[in-house]
Amino acid sequence: MTTYTEKGTIIKGNRLVAEARKITDAVVIVKSGRHKAQRVILKDNAMCYIDRKLKFIK
Numbered sequence: 001m002t003t004y005t006e007k008g009t010i011i012k013g014n015r016l017v018a019e020a021r022k023i024t025d026a027v028v029i030v031k032s033g034r035h036k037a038q039r040v041i042l043k044d045n046a047m048c049y050i051d052r053k054l055k056f057i058k
Contacts, residue, residue, distance in 0.1 A: 013050035
């Protein structure tokens with residue numbers, strides 16, 4: 001398994017698992033039209049991994 005540590009690296013998946021010492025409160029963001037999503041920021045020793053990959057890649 002490869003570990004990416006560079007700024008700007010994107011991880012895409014159907015389900016991601018995240019771990020961190022500090023997590024900000026969820027903020028509602030606009031994705032497209034009426035569709036909403038949430039954003040959190042992970043701080044201090046943060047890590048994410050893909051638990052379920054995407055079926056279709058655009």
